Amino acid sequence: MNNDIKTIQVDVAVIGSGTAGLTAHKAARQHGKRVLMMESGPYGTTCARVGCMPSKLLIAAAEAAHAVTAAPAFGVHAGPLRIDGQQVMARVRSERDRFVGFVLEGVDAIPAEEKLRGHVRFIAPGKLQVDEHTIVEAASVVIATGSSPIVPPEWQAAGERVITSDAVFAWTDLPRSLAVVGAGVIGLELGQALARLGVRVTLFARGAKVAQLTDPLVLAEAGKVLAGEFDIRFQTSVAHLAKTDDGTGVLLTSRDGEGQEKTEQFEYVLAAIGRSPNVKGIGLETAQIELDRHGVPLYDKHTMQCGKSAIFIAGDASDELPLLPEAADQGRIAGDNAARFPEVLPGLRRTPLGVAFTEPQIATVGATYQQLCISHAGRFAVGAVSFGNQGRSRVMLQNKGMLRVYAEFGSQRFLGAEMIAPRAEHLGHLLAWACQAQLTVHAMLDMPFYHPVIEEGVRTALRELALHLQKGPVDVPDCADCTPGA
Structure with a gap:
């Protein structure tokens, strides 16, 4: 071994400085622990650099272009459409850099002794080597190494x-x-x-x-x-x-x-x-934890603990839900538990909410149809609405899409929804809050609905769902197309 390698001891070592890593670092520090965050790539989260923020900048430009082409249907004529590609991409890059700058300001505010640059690999369960310059001995470790796009x-x-x-x-x-x-x-x-x-x-x-x-x-x-x-x-x-x-x-x-x-x-x-978790090349074979067939550590999704070890995992590296809110929640849970180890407690896992910013937008809330076909086979009902003739959607010439909502027979508790719908990002939040609050369908229908709004489509779907719940399991949907392996 290189005699120039130095050794340092910390309470919590965090591998990665993305959304999950930064959140884990902050959570562990709040326990008064000595925390070290290590990074081999550029600082700045995937979301800010190459993910959610720059993609939404490009989508915003596309929406502006589409508004011009759609305007004549309203009797509004703006003249020939001209798209300046260089200007479009200049704004995308400029605003992207601004968002990355905010993240870098946060990283710069972290004390120098709590950051270390270099590739990290396990050489023992609580022992890490950073390039050829440092050995880190840690009481607990958080793996927050992110993911990378797959290219065969x-x-x-x-x-x-x-x-x-x-x-x-x-x-x-x-x-x-x-x-x-x-x-x-x-x-x-x-x-x-x-x-x-x-x-x-x-x-x-x-x-x-x-x-x-x-x-x-x-x-x-x-x-x-x-x-x-x-x-x-x-x-x-x-x-x-x-x-x-x-x-x-x-x-x-x-x-x-x-x-x-x-x-x-x-x-x-x-x-x-797709994206692949960055778990190869970090020496997990020496960490003495169990891995799945893809080489991802097996962990408890409520504590983010890998087996019974002092190793925790968070963010895209966990291969669960590659979304920023999930990475932040997982990072917080992992950081808390790494700092308080061996006392490990369940953390808050929120109702799943996923949004694709297409037009119409796509959203899934709570349990998906496929999941319910496994967990609630014969025990859930479905309500639906088409946005083809929904009032506000038609006014805006955005009358395309469908919403399907799910609830449990007996308890009548709302379980989830899937949709392609106008402004689904907002409908998704509304339904996610109802799902996390464990509201019944009747309680949701007692809530106020204004007119004319997209949300009236939600009410239409819930009304149909309530009727099916009242009739009983005779209306159970056919799950043949969504069983495992189908």
Whole structure:
């Protein structure tokens, strides 16, 4: 071992400085513990640098462009639409840097002795090595190493024109064409936004999944609505990627559900097939904790403790819900428990809420349809509303989408919802609060509803749900399409 390596002792070592790591660091410090946060990459959270904030900046530009094209339907004529790609991306990068700056200010405020740069790996359960310069001996450890976009090796061979969402926000201009592979939240948000900004976009989806939806009727509606706006090809996989001869693009060969192949050229291919937890290469095999088949530590989701050890995990590294609010909650729980170890207590896990900022927006609240088909088979009812003729939606010419709400027979407690709907981000919050408060459907219907508002659609769905609850389990939905492995 290098004799120049120094050794330091701390109460809590936090690996990673993203949302989960920063929150864990703060939570542990509040217990008066000696805390050390270690980072090998750039400071600044995924959300601020390459995630939720820059993507919403791009979406905001797309919404402005779409408003111009939609205006004539209201009798408002603004003249020919002109999109300045360089100006669009300059604002995205400038505002993104501003958001990152806020995060960096917070990191700068952390005392220097509580931060350490370098790649971290376990060399024993409570012993970490940082590059070749420091050994950290810690009473407890929080793993908050985040996640990275997945790009299959054979795609990487097609060159630098095969990108992830990280690269999009470094563009100085909009491309002429883009292939998006994957119909998850990232692929749909960026695909629709860029299509609205004049980029020729084709999205390839291996199956019929749309974002985080599992309800077959909402899925079908979402696929129809979004495919009506830009080129989405479901049941179509990528068979091959290759550089163009001049290196300025990618030749993409796709294969549809009938086995037919088609080769097309795009300026870029965006790999949006998911993210992988950053748990490889950090020596978990020496940490003496149990791992799942993907190499992610097994942990208690209420305490974030890995087995009975003094090791905790939080954020995207946990491979649970890669969302900023979840990362913050997990980081807080992990930091608290790491600081008070061996006394470990359950922390607050809020009602799940996921939103995709497409238009219409997509939201899931509480238990999904697929989850209920497993946990409540034969014991839950469904209510629905179409936004096709919903009053306020029609006024705004945003009358597309569907909401389905779920409740338990007997208790009549509201369990969750899935939707593609106008302003679903707001409907989702409303329903998430009701779900976390464990309200019954009748209690929700006793709440005030103004007129004319989108929320009246929620009331329509709840009224249908109440009728089905009253009739009893004869109205149990068919769960055949959402059982495990289907």
